[in-house]
Amino acid sequence: MNTKDLIQLNNEKRNQLTEENNKYYGDMLVYIRTNFNKSERYTEEVLLELLEHLLQAQAAGRSAKEVFGDDPKTYCDDIVGEIPSENKSNRITFALYIVLNLIGTVGLTVGFVGFILHSLFELGNGNMAFPVGSGMLIIFIDLLLLALFIFMIFKWIKGSTFNEKRPKKWIEFLWLWALSTLFIGLTMLVLRIMPDIGTDFHVSFPAIILIAGIVYLISFIMNKKMRIIN
Amino acid sequence: MSLKSQLLKGILEGCILSIISREPTYGYELSVKLQEFGLDDVSEGSIYPILLRLQKEALIQGDMKKSEFGPKRKYYDLTNEGQEALKEFIHHWQAIKQPVNTIIEKGGKRE
Numbered sequence: 012m013n014t015k016d017l018i019q020l021n022n023e024k025r026n027q028l029t030e031e032n033n034k035y036y037g038d039m040l041v042y043i044r045t046n047f048n049k050s051e052r053y054t055e056e057v058l059l060e061l062l063e064h065l066l067q068a069q070a071a072g073r074s075a076k077e078v079f080g081d082d083p084k085t086y087c088d089d090i091v092g093e094i095p096s097e098n099k100s101n102r103i104t105f106a107l108y109i110v111l112n113l114i115g116t117v118g119l120t121v122g123f124v125g126f127i128l129h130s131l132f133e134l135g136n137g138n139m140a141f142p143v144g145s146g147m148l149i150i151f152i153d154l155l156l157l158a159l160f161i162f163m164i165f166k167w168i169k170g171s172t173f174n175e176k177r178p179k180k181w182i183e184f185l186w187l188w189a190l191s192t193l194f195i196g197l198t199m200l201v202l203r204i205m206p207d208i209g210t211d212f213h214v215s216f217p218a219i220i221l222i223a224g225i226v227y228l229i230s231f232i233m234n235k236k237m238r239i240i241n
Numbered sequence: 242m243s244l245k246s247q248l249l250k251g252i253l254e255g256c257i258l259s260i261i262s263r264e265p266t267y268g269y270e271l272s273v274k275l276q277e278f279g280l281d282d283v284s285e286g287s288i289y290p291i292l293l294r295l296q297k298e299a300l301i302q303g304d305m306k307k308s309e310f311g312p313k314r315k316y317y318d319l320t321n322e323g324q325e326a327l328k329e330f331i332h333h334w335q336a337i338k339q340p341v342n343t344i345i346e347k348g349g350k351r352e
């Protein structure tokens with residue numbers, strides 16, 4: 012059974028929980044899942060086990076609190092502490108997929124937008140010129156920013172579990188909005204202030220579309236074959 | 242960690258190994274068996290961190306299997322290392338059980 016099948020099974024079974032148990036278990040699920048570098052396989056297996064257990068206990072008339080205790084956070088920390096780390100090849104595959112997918116998507120967007128602007132509105136000269144060194148550096152820094160952004164979002168999601176009183180919806184929204192704006196702003200800033208490093212490199216927009224298309228296709232096939240994200 | 246849970250931890254591991262050694266067992270079943278044997282003071286959920294640890298130490302291995310009637314479940318089995326660890330636990334337990342009982346029964350009484 013693949014990890015993605017386990018997740019789907021979990022989603023289906025969760026519907027059978029009572030509202031109270033669902034809230035308790037839902038927080039546990041989010042808290043345990045939002046961990047970096049833990050084996051996805053073991054994480055999903057134990058989550059499904061906990062759910063199965065809770066469902067059987069529920070049928071016998073016991074609540075989540077009775078099964079897992081009244082300190083779910085400490086309990087979850089115990090669980091997470093015992094989950095083994097993700098193995099190296101899975102981590103590398105995942106990182107490679109993200110990088111290829113991102114470069115493919117951004118490349119396709121830039122290529123198509125540039126191509127349309129040039130051919131329909133005669134804007135630009137039909138190709139993109141950038142210094143090789145700066146280009147590589149921008150991609151690298153933006154990927155780092157993205158990793159940091161995802162890390163912050165995970166932290167934020169994790170922090171929202173097990174809270175008796177959640178902050179108001181609009182305050183949460185404002186936080187998320189500020190964080191996203193900061194991320195997009197920084198990404199753009201890197202693009203603007205990057206000095207020219209290395210020799211100039213010229214590519215036409217159709218060539219960008221072609222290359223980005225191939226890169227995207229590779230990431231797509233990777234995901235189909237190895238079921239990385241779905 | 243309280244004295245009670247420290248005391249229980251090692252013993253619980255041994256009991257879990259022992260129950261699993263008889264036949265492949267899944268989580269809920271395991272907790273029911275522990276309670277049936279009288280360990281009803283142990284909170285049900287506490288077996289899962291232990292099961293994860295025993296897997297990490299390669300003493301047990303889990304397999305998602307279809308049960309006769311019912312959904313796919315993760316059944317645990319003892320590995321060879323697990324068999325060894327169980328033998329060792331039984332050995333230690335036998336060696337400690339009698340003296341501890343005697344000490345507790347006699348308490349601080351002087352003869």
